[in-house]
Amino acid sequence: MPHRFYHAPPEPRCAPRGDTLTRIPFHRLVAPVVVAIAALLPHLLLPVDGAAGALRLAAGTAFWLALAWSAARLAALLLAHHPKLLSDLIGTALFLAALVVITQLVFELPATGLIATSSVLIAVLGFALRNTLGDIFSGIALGMESPYAIGDWIEGTENCAGRVTGISWRSTRLLTRDGVALVVPNSLIAGHRIAVYGSGAQGRYRAQLLVPVDATVPAGRARRLLLAAAMEAGRDQPAFAPDVVLVDVAQGQAMYAVRFHVPDYGAEMRWRDAVAGAAQAALQRAGLDFARPAREVGAGRAWQTPAAASPARLLGSIDLFRPFTGEEVDSLAASMAEVPLTPGEAVMRRGEQGDSLFLLAEGVLEVRIAGADGSEVAVDRLHPGAVFGEMSLLTGQPRSATIVALTDALAFRLTREAIDPVLRARPALLEGLTAIMAARQARNRVVPGSNRAVPAAPTREDILARLKSFFAIR
Incomplete structure (x- = not known):
């Protein structure tokens, strides 16, 4: 399966600094700042001894926690357009730093004992939670690099692909193409190659x-x-x-x-x-x-060179010629000539006289008609099995469209001399020709991007009358 690896999207145009600061909701800082100020005053003014001393310690603790709260919220506001994991990491670090400061400055305890005890506790917890911590640190790394975002289609590990619906510290949530929700540990994604297919217009x-x-x-x-x-x-x-x-x-x-x-x-x-x-x-x-x-080919079975494109098989696969008998199809196929085409080559041009129709066997052709300014406008594409050029062959009218090859192509040409005896022998076949000609004429009257009036498409009755007149069939 092909992969499109992540590449950084173009950076957005930066707004003026004043506009950026105006958009930040600083009112969300009011509550933690008020709490910090309210806690600072008792901590500075109350005496150290007695019940007032206990209240002083509580106020000091509240001050430093409120200060960490204010700094964490400010960081979250400034990093609003960055991964949430980054702001969460900064907030955690700020509160841990506040606890150390409270221990030393408020309670005046030595930090060495706290550090030693914390080291032992951290070692025990780290061993017990090594897998979870690995997921968390992987989530931090993914959050800082931001290789994908919510809404992106990614393949993080083999047979584990889906659209990102959530990113947390420990895991990434995916929704597969089959509608199955997957919770993938971040360490599993970070340890493998990540294929990012993007989303929306970038996908x-x-x-x-x-x-x-x-x-x-x-x-x-x-x-x-x-x-x-x-x-x-x-x-x-x-x-x-x-x-x-x-x-x-x-x-x-x-x-x-x-x-x-x-x-x-x-x-x-x-x-x-x-x-x-x-x-x-x-x-x-x-x-x-x-x-x-x-x-896997059976023993003794000789290789056979595939046959070239068969006009008889092509005629038999087209609805227009299915009413023909096998002898009639073989007769028409024997008279058809190959017309190889290269990209850009025209098999017919608008306005020229024609005495043949074409059956497209291989490749893709483009139909062009006159646009509003007189230039040629593409209105349709023809794929293998298509019939075109029938109006000029069967009514004697000039070519109404230019047909150009978009790819290497192979068509077969059927002339009037070959089909004339069949139609004279079986006039009922004109009905099928009339239906496909009427549909083609109606479609070719539509000119993309043009509001100019165009002549109405001929009706089936009109086309049938022309056919009978041209071939002298009553």
């Missing part, structure tokens, strides 16, 4: 899926198939930005890493499932499948 990172393909499949074709599948799976995810890399070839397998970006760690499994399903469908549509290691 986007790249994941990858390993796909084994038969090593006899050309690398260019395998990349084309898998990249088109990943782009189709993430078509609704902004900045999905997939790519495909060949990472290993062994035992008859070529291992490809399909890499893509996910919005946050919690959504990774959903996107991995979508990409894996699309990759499997793309390979099966091309007559391939996930490869198995050579040792």
